[in-house]
Amino acid sequence: MVNISVDIASLKLKNPVMTASGTFGYGEEYSEFVDLNRLGAIVVKGLSLLPKEGNPTPRIVETPAGMLNAIGLQNIGIKAFINEKLPFLRQFDTPVIANFFGDSIDEYVRAAVELCNASAASGGIHALEMNISCPNKQAGWIVFGTDPKTMEQVVTAVRKAANLPLIVKLSPNVTDIGFMAKVAENSGADAVSVINTITGMAVDIRRRRPVLANNTGGLSGPAIRPIAVRMVWEVCKAVKIPVIGMGGIMTANDALEFLIAGARAVAVGTASFTNPQATVEIAEGIERFMAEEGLSDINELIGSLKSI
């Protein structure tokens, strides 16, 4: 028997493959393609206190081996999520991680509290993932996750208010991601997710305009994988808390790069768009690789990178 279960804070995952926020809807969209019981965890689309309309279209454009998205964090709001989406997710024996965000520290705290209260009342949410790649309206719209001070304040405040395991999802749009991870750890994060999308832009040369209505967007997909692997590696060296690696994972071999570099778990995003069964196929592939390599426990693999 090969053990591929992993622990992230108090969460027990059957396997290390989670869905990446915003690429798997609220779970039900892919339930026709994937047995949700076979996922390590389901991370839902980013939630805010109130429903959010998001950006005008075009919101997505394909780029070489990747895509830019500027969805603008459209979501149905925490209340509707709890009432309309969570009951469906409760049927499955898979931890649900609620990704959330706000545009002020106060809003982050209130969102986290609302999610924790809902979980305390009737269960169904097993951890929070905090998306800090959002601008802070009280500080000149500087992105929380790119300024260590603001990041420390917001993570500390949420940590104090929230009693569920807290994962902080780091922005890659920084100079030293290891340092930012350390700030998250010191502010009370139980784990970090690395990486969110990398800001990019595409230009329509005939119309002399940005392709996306929002001008810029977040780059995801295989194009960002080497950057993501490097960042996961740097973060793993900087912190002791578990690291969840993501960015361009398309196959089991890609996921293994992250695990070997030190990630305790991985999340699969854009790959679900091209292959709706990518998540479970990657989990199966990891198990197969371990058997081939004669490994019995995934922990033998995690962080097994040999330094030269």
Added chain:
Amino acid sequence: MYRYFKAAVTGNSPVNRFFKLLSIYFPGEIITPEPGQFYMLQTGHTYDPLLKRPFSVFSHECSNAKDSNESSVTSNELKTKDKDLSLSSESSLQFLYRVRGKGTLGLAQMKAGDSIQVIGPMGNGYPAPEGDFIAVAGGIGIASLLPFLEKHRNRAYLFYGAQSREELVMLEKAGNAARETFITTDDGSEGRKGLITDVVKEFLNNSEKGSDKLSVISDKLKDKDSSLDSSLITHHSSLPLYACGPAPMLKALAEVVKGRGVKCYASLEEHMACGVGACLGCVVKTHSGQKRVCKEGPVFDIGEIAW
């Protein structure tokens, strides 16, 4: 899984210098597509192009179709969720497409024998008409409307506009399936020179006034009965409309039908990443909030769209 399968390319031939017809085959059971639904097609075998692209089902043939309840494959999920779905085995699907960019260029390079991953059928499709109807096609929009015309033979007054004669792809096939066909081209190389929505407007105005003349019927289709039956004229202006074409055409059509109290359905296009309702890339603003073109659409009540 019924809605995700790996098919075999059986043909991919040019229709003319703008359009190609892709044929694929899948031996197992799939969900029988309805006109107006679409598939997400793999367009390459590397990471560039990466995402699948949406294409309307142009034709579907199968050896046998049955209700999902009688299916030999048991999928409880499918049965409980979509009771009225029918399944087909040994399906051949065709897609009519025009090369635009990277994805469609990749598709154009596929050869018989290649494998192709397919998600679908997705979306809602056209609601069934109760009797006669008006169909408005702009360019490649005919790909989505043609199976609808064929399902409801001799019921449609088809208005078909394109840039030029060559771009009126499948004109004969469409004309044969329709009661009557009205043509425009931007360059005047076929039918009337101008916009198809102007002709639709004229038709609706004329039939309101009881006049039966419109001089935009294609030469090729002239041998068919081309004068409108005047006993029907009054009710032409109340027929439901079904439209597929570029956004400016649909927008103009929305103006034409505004205030006339007729039903008008439009199939919209948006850039898509997932095609299954998960990424929120394809939304359109409607008077009742944001809707996903891939899930709540692609066919919408045109009056619902907040242009």
